[in-house]
Amino acid sequence: METAEKQYTFKDFASDQEVRWCPGCDDYVILRAMQKALPELGVRKEDVVFISGIGCSSRFPYYMDTYGMHSIHGRAPAIASGVKLANPDLSVWVITGDGDAMAIGGNHFIHLLRRNLDINIVLFNNEIYGLTKGQFSPTSTVGQRTKSSPYGNIQPPFLPGELAIGAQARFFARVGGNTPKEMTEVFVEAAKFKGTSLVEVLQNCPIFNNGAFAKYTDKAVRADKQLFVEHGKPMIFGKERNKGLVLNGLKLEVVTIGENGITEEDLLVHDAQMQDPTLHQMLVRSEYPLVTGIIRGFPDITFEERAADKTEKVKRDSNFHKTDDLFFSGETYEVD
Amino acid sequence: MxxxxxxxxxxxxxxxxxxxxxxxxxxxxxxxxxxxxxxxxxxxxxxxxxxxxxxxxxxxxxxxxxxxxxxxxxxxxxxxxxxxxxxxxxxxxxxxxxxxxxxxxxxxxxxxxxxxxxxxxxxxxxxxxxxxxxxxxxxxxxxxxxxxxxxxxxxxxxxxxxxxxxxxxxxxxxxxxxxxxxxxxxxxxxxxxxxxxxxxxxxxxxxxxxxxxxxxxxxxxxxxxxxxxAPAKMPSGKYRIIMGNTATAWGFLAAAEKSGLELFLGSYPITPASDILHELAKHKHFGVKSLQAEDEIAGIGSAIGASFAGDLAITTTSGPGLALKSEALGLAMMLELPLVVVDVQRGGPSTGLPTKTEQSDLLQAMYGRNGESPVIVIAASTPANCFNFAYEACKLTLEHMTPVILLTDGYIANGSAPWKIKSVSEMPDIKHRIIREAKNTWHPYERDKDTLARDWAVPGTAGLEHRVGGLEKDKLSGQVSYVPENHEHMTQVRAEKIKKVQNYIPDLEVKFAEEGELLVVGWGGTYGTLYAAVKELASSGVSGVGLAHFNYINPLPKNTEEVLRRFKKIVVCELNNGQFVSILRMNFNGISFEQFNKVQGLPFGNAELIKRFKELLG
CATH class of the missing domain: 3.40.920.10 (Pyruvate-ferredoxin oxidoreductase, PFOR, domain III)
Incomplete structure (x- = not known):
């Protein structure tokens, strides 16, 4: 990827289109965080491609002054894979929602993660279908009342991170939809990561599922309910910065520094780069605290690198340089 | 002993x-x-x-x-x-x-x-x-x-x-x-x-x-x-025996080389099309990128992505796979990007007869998408000319910026025949529409006045950043537009664009008799069987029987109606229940068509064709 000569600002990435999400939607926060993250990456604007599926989130590419495609429901990971394989020098982003990625597009979503192309996925999780006006989604909670579950949802939800890591995701991060600074940081790290990165944004839908994440994301409770993990740092949270996580057998346990002789040294130190995802899965599943930040970032060979290696080797060993070499090779015969 | x-x-x-x-x-x-x-x-x-x-x-x-x-x-x-x-x-x-x-x-x-x-x-x-x-x-x-x-x-x-x-x-x-x-x-x-x-x-x-x-x-x-x-008299030159599916794959290789583009294949295995995937997967030495995707939809999806980014993109399948690809194909049509979809037809419907031949995907290829969604449809007719029509599919899609469906079938895909080897230097030029530089007043949906094709601005080109999508687009900027008149205009332009392809394809040829009693009409993989039957009639002294075989189906060749009107009777022979004849009836009012249909998963037999032709001749 070539480096931009120009120092961009967020304005360079805003298209001339009027943004049409509902007032108060976290999508605005995500858009701005992305427009701020891209200048930090130093990539050329013309090398950036956003591919989206269908849903509220998927209108995103129209608002970015880069290359973009608003495609069809669930298929953005497949289309983005083609873009990346055609031109590995591009910075390719998939913009998707919980329905788009995990219901209709579940298959493409898991296979992109498995293959590990260097593509960044931003998953706007609002635990509801917004654009179709309020049906439950694959991340809606059991009991959630929606237009299509008037007596309460009976389908157990996916946890996006759990599904992703199960599909061999090398990079998974989670951020609240109302924390733009953290979000920008995570977008920058996701983009820098070589391989498929998945950033789940807990995105509040003010119309159909208002307050779905409030118990974790409200300013008043955020510090006490969320643990923002950072690689190499102890897992501390709480307003007083006195709570932490330890491993007790096969369970995570919340402890308080200063109680029962616990000191900061006793806390788990976050290792995002471990290949073994066991602890990462436990962090994904933890409800108290809700873990945000880059939970997993295990560096691995990418699909493009494997493909390039193969192609290079075949090219080196082959006598076929032009198609004529192939067409006229082997069992041919002359007719006079 | x-x-x-x-x-x-x-x-x-x-x-x-x-x-x-x-x-x-x-x-x-x-x-x-x-x-x-x-x-x-x-x-x-x-x-x-x-x-x-x-x-x-x-x-x-x-x-x-x-x-x-x-x-x-x-x-x-x-x-x-x-x-x-x-x-x-x-x-x-x-x-x-x-x-x-x-x-x-x-x-x-x-x-x-x-x-x-x-x-x-x-x-x-x-x-x-x-x-x-x-x-x-x-x-x-x-x-x-x-x-x-x-x-x-x-x-x-x-x-x-x-x-x-x-x-x-x-x-x-x-x-x-x-x-x-x-x-x-x-x-x-x-x-x-x-x-x-x-x-x-x-x-x-x-x-x-x-x-x-x-x-x-x-x-x-x-x-x-x-x-x-004894040896046959064939045009002199270098030959090889080639299977239809191999010829199809090689046609794509030749088109990629001629156009100077990299070839991308996104595909999912399906009988009887998988051999095209197998063949192209071998040719990494030409830089071919082949992705065996997770399903048919990802096959075409990845090809659309590769096309957006400037590769010559192909996806290959058979009937049920084309059904799965139909939404994405509509997207490619809406985006006006080049894309070739190969459907190696097999017995249908549903899973049907996977290893048997049939021509029953024609109407699916023509109409199997939501909305007003025309694409170019062409069909190869012999194992060897799969090469030419794969090449032609690439030429048409790149020059007209709209998807092309190439129909072959199990019979010609698995059949083999001598192929007089074509050097890429003998093939016609392909002029893709990639633009490398920003022009002052450029718009993503500006069109060439002759073909109505738009330019192909690929990511990585500074100054041409733009967004495309499946929502209806403004006729120039490509931005989302719900303006009623714009939607109707765009619908008509997309149809007209396909119609204009008529100016770039050859006229329909008639063999054996230029006019007369009976015109035998076929399309795609039945060419060999129809040719042999009409030839036998002609050589047995029956005159006035012509053969018109179609390789171009959407659009039809310009002279189609004129050819049809030269004969007293027309019989349309197809390995389906009458799909091409319905297209002809829809297009040519007042011409009456007889039919000969066979839906047994088998090619036509010579004797049954001749029997039917003789009945019609009276």
């Missing part, structure tokens, strides 16, 4: 049809391929027809597990694998039972008597042994204990297990057939050397068995005749 050499007569023939039939594990496809390749190298014109079950190794001896391979060779032009066979090689009772009907009366049948056991006869549902009950009295039956003779031939070869020994009995049969038709064994022996490289025992064994069969036939007085089929 007698060792006394008797004088056997030698007879010259214009053409011969041989069919090999046996269990799906008996190597009939390989045996047939060897016979056709050897004959082609000798200089015959050839056509082949593999006919095999969907099961990989169906239960031995069963009727439904029979695998057949038919070869038609000639010193004259050969355009079909032939209806009836001059020689049937039946490796077991089931192979005999399912293929006997095709053998010409009085003609030859070679059987492996060792396979005619009580058990195998029972599996083939014979109540008595046909070799003993007189039911084969009308044929020249050549009974050979092939399995025992093969074992005998190999008794001194070391390092062979029992299975390898019995499996090579197909080469005994091939050796006999080679002797009967004066064929050289050289090509097949070279083939063993390559196929079994590093396994000298297998090379030795197969060569020995092939020779044993050859010498056995030579010394056996049971075979009264041997035959010669």
């Amino acid at each position: 007698t060792t006394v050499k008797t004088k056997q007569s030698e007879q010259a023939l214009e053409a011969v049809v041989v069919r090999f039939a046996g269990d799906s594990g008996d190597g009939m496809q390989l045996t047939g391929t060897q016979f056709s390749d050897t004959s082609a190298m000798f200089g015959n014109d050839v056509a082949t027809f593999p006919n095999y079950p969907a099961e990989i190794r169906a239960p031995q001896g069963s009727l439904y597990g029979v695998s057949g391979f038919q070869v038609h060779i000639g010193s004259v032009e050969i355009s079909t694998p032939g209806d009836n066979v001059d020689l049937l090689v039946a490796m077991n009772p089931a192979g005999l039972k399912t293929n006997l009907h095709a053998v010409k009366a009085g003609h030859g049948i070679i059987v492996d008597t060792d396979a005619f056991t009580h058990k195998n006869l029972e599996k083939a549902q014979y109540s008595s042994n046909p070799l003993e009950d007189g039911s084969l009295d009308g044929y020249q039956v050549i009974e050979v204990s092939m399995t025992s003779l093969t074992k005998e031939a190999l008794k001194d070869v070391e390092g062979l297990d029992n299975k390898s020994i019995t499996r090579s009995k197909n080469m005994f049969a091939l050796g006999m057939v080679y002797w009967m038709y004066h064929r050289s064994r050289e090509h097949t022996i070279d083939f063993f050397k390559k196929k079994f490289k590093g396994k000298p025992a297998l090379i030795e064994a197969n060569t020995k068995v092939l020779n044993a069969g050859f010498y056995f036939a030579e010394t056996l007085e049971l075979i009264p005749n041997s035959y010669t089929v």
